[in-house]
Amino acid sequence: MNKQSNDNLLSRQLQEWYRQYRRDLPWRDSNNPYAVWVSEIILQQTRVNQGRDYFLRFMERFPDIESLAKAPEDEVMKCWEGLGYYSRARNLHAAARQVVEEFKGHFPASHDEMLRLKGVGEYTAAAVASIVFGQPYPVVDGNVFRVLSRLFAIKEPIDTSTGRKLFTGTAAAILDPQDPGTHNQAIMELGALVCTPRLPRCGECPLQHYCMAFERGEVSAFPVKKGKPVLRRRYLNYFHIEQDGFTFIRRREDADIWRNLYEFPLIETETESDLAALQSDPRFHTLFPPDSEVSFRHVCRLKHLLTHRIIHADFYRVELPGTKFPALEGDFLRIGSASLSEYPVSRLLQRYLETI
DNA sequence: AACTCGGGGCA
């Protein structure tokens, strides 16, 4: 049994479930491209329950594409009032006039021609072409991303160009070319009713025995998104040491911010720390042994913003007695204070050096 | 690739 017939079996079970459990919606089972088109535009980023009444009102007020094309824009917008994403209404209106002028009043009967209509993108063209004209284009919407990512445990993020290509290819691979319209509606309906973003009803899923995420117990881990970087906070406590005209610095070597830049001895803490808290930190005594006579003075606190970090930096001026300090010389560079400017440092340290 | 556009439902 080859891959294609496996996929068709999957699609057949999906469609069997759809026939049994699908919601009864006013745009279902229509061979009218205008009605299906309007429904698809209304349902962009909009839940079925929110869009249903708008669809009924819109079709009553503008029953065909000619009436929509003839209508003043104000009336179209009035019909859309409260639904949001109003460019959908403007584009719908403009596209209706496009159909009258460029397509002589006949709704374009192919995926590629539909793409020329204002407000019709890859999703809507695939939806109308498959549902009304039986053309084998897979729809890839939020539901499909979710269902496919779980079904095949796809860890590729859905919000990248390579991710979108991968999911489009996967959707095409399981598409039923015999009935792409029913297949497309079925996979979206599954995403809306069973394979939901939260608390999916895996116990009721017709594809459970195919689902790799379910098999691994990782359903809630999909789909993966690149997501926004979390604005994590970091707390850095720097020690600007002064010893007979010399200071101590070190090059950052770790895979972290500011790699290969130089900086003062540092203790990073989980939260904001004062000097007393730092002195009770074990790392403090690797820098400054307990028996050493050292004086500390808090100089300033700088808040430094990176793309995905907020750095809270405290700077302490440290007066070291004597001319030697074995505890530091192993790990740090002992340099003349005047030659500090010869070393590359972070913008944060530049800011500090400007303040002193 | 990142931004913008909206109102509503849900845990």
Place this chain on the structure above:
DNA sequence: TGCCCAGAGTT
């Protein structure tokens, strides 16, 4: 509150 919804157009 943050996420998500049968996405598309602009920069």
